[in-house]
Amino acid sequence: MITVTAFRWVPPLAQGLVRDFRVRWALEEAGLRYQEKLIGLGQDQASEEYRRQQPFGQVPVYEEEGLTLFESGAIVLHIAEKSEVLMPRExxxxxxxxxxxxxxxxxxxxxxxxxxxxxxxxxxxxxxxxxxxxxxxxxxxxxxxxxxxxxxxxxxxxxxxxxxxxxxxxxxxxxxxxxxxxxxxxxxxxxxxxxxPAFQKALADQLAPFAKYAPPKA
Ligand SMILES: N[C@@H](CCC(=O)N[C@@H](CS)C(=O)NCC(=O)O)C(=O)O
CATH class of the missing domain: 1.20.1050.10 (Glutathione S-transferase Yfyf (Class Pi); Chain A, domain 2)
Incomplete structure (x- = not known):
């Protein structure tokens, strides 16, 4: 199973732009199912374990059997190689x-x-x-x-x-x-x-946790 690490919540200014979105969209275009792993801003990003996956503590991280990738561009390329919808063969x-x-x-x-x-x-x-x-x-x-x-x-x-x-x-x-x-x-x-349609689905899936985990209004 493919896993994509994303933030549990980000401020509204960044919602819909966080770079796991590009990966989610590529996966939807390619028709590949994935699960999300949600992390918090701050501590989770700083953990030694997470830095072993993403040296800069950022999202996204992409995991597939035996392979961990970071950098959304490299991840999108990796996904594109699996799907002619994203990458012509010629x-x-x-x-x-x-x-x-x-x-x-x-x-x-x-x-x-x-x-x-x-x-x-x-x-x-x-x-x-x-x-x-x-x-x-x-x-x-x-x-x-x-x-x-x-x-x-x-x-x-x-x-x-x-x-x-x-x-x-x-x-x-x-x-x-x-x-x-x-x-x-x-x-x-x-x-x-x-x-x-793949864009719309990916966007809805990124936004769903933000609504669920929104901090209480002061
Ligand atoms: N070049 C990286 C940039 C990743 C990046 O900037 N991620 C942002 C979210 S869009 C992030 O994790 N920001 C939190 C931080 O830098 O602490 C990529 O494309 O994956």
Missing amino acids: PAARARAITWMFAALNSMEPHIWSFVAVDSFFANEEWAKLRRPSALQLAEKRLDELATWMKGREWLEDRFTAGDLLMSSVLRILRNTDLLAARPALEAYRQRCEAR
Whole structure:
């Protein structure tokens, strides 16, 4: 049986974005059943036992008979190799799908997080106010470039792959901004990805424990 480690609860700002979501979505697309192992923020992350599974104390961790993996991108790739829904078999198409997986995590996500950090998480800090214009400029540049690529396309390549799964998961981080709405090609692409039944199921499954384990309101 496959096991995915996720957080029992996170603050609303992070709900639906925690990276076990990408793994859950990939598993749903691949039609693979899994069980979740829920851990708490803090102590559970710091335990020696957990650090042996995830050196940085983060989620997700993926366990399968005889194999433990961390890093959501590597996990999604591992799952994608098991399913043609996520990864074409033809070698060139496979290489292109993997290229887009890296592009999502390496060329898009750092700029998107840099912006969201100053726009949302640290918005009231003086340093964040100073940093915001240049972070916005860098994020917008990447978004514009991706929007140009997406014009007239349904998916990043000629069919849905794990590249789209990761790219749309990264675009989702901007959900509290108007940056996607300002780029209709990207907004339509995000919606197309999120309309997939596997996405909906994975999201509901990540959110369920958050409702169950929500701390009592002060
Ligand atoms: N590159 C890692 C990042 C994992 C990561 O940032 N996990 C976050 C949740 S999305 C986490 O566990 N944060 C808690 C912490 O860093 O203490 C991956 O993709 O798996």
